[in-house]
Amino acid sequence: MKIVTISLISLIALLHLFIMWFEMFQWSSMGPQVFTSLPPEIFPSTKSMAANQGLYNGFLATGLIWSLLITEHKWQQKIATCFLIFVAIAGIYGAYTISPKILIIQTLPALTALGTLWLRK
Numbered sequence: 001m002k003i004v005t006i007s008l009i010s011l012i013a014l015l016h017l018f019i020m021w022f023e024m025f026q027w028s029s030m031g032p033q034v035f036t037s038l039p040p041e042i043f044p045s046t047k048s049m050a051a052n053q054g055l056y057n058g059f060l061a062t063g064l065i066w067s068l069l070i071t072e073h074k075w076q077q078k079i080a081t082c083f084l085i086f087v088a089i090a091g092i093y094g095a096y097t098i099s100p101k102i103l104i105i106q107t108l109p110a111l112t113a114l115g116t117l118w119l120r121k
Contacts, residue, residue: 002120008113009064009080012087015106016061023054035098060087080117084110 022030027050032040043050063083070076091106 002116005080005113005116005120006068008109008116009068009084012084012109012113013061013064013068015109016057016064016087020054020058020061023050023057025054027051027054037099060090077117081114084114084117088114 022034027047028043031043031050032038060083063079063086067076067080067083070079088107088110091102091108091110094102094106
């Protein structure tokens with residue numbers, strides 16, 4: 001993989017590790033500051049749900065990191081493509097259900113990484 005693609009995939013993986021940490025361990029304390037449109041009293045009662053979401057974000061990060069460790073180019077490209085599509089779709093759904101900003105934070109980087117990944121064959 002080229003440096004730009006590796007960098008983008010690494011940044012997206014780090015973003016999802018951060019989201020995992022936030023949703024699993026900081027939901028009640030930081031959640032009300034991040035999601036200001038939601039009433040603060042719902043965060044303690046939704047802590048388990050957020051932790052479950054965080055686990056899935058950890059899976060996305062793990063898949064992206066795995067793709068960086070694969071040495072055979074075709075398989076590396078396929079695995080990275082799979083997980084970048086997962087990230088992009090999750091971002092589209094999040095933008096639709098939570099905030100359009102998620103398109104910029106999550107979907108756009110994933111699609112950019114996909115583009116750089118497939119420009120190099």
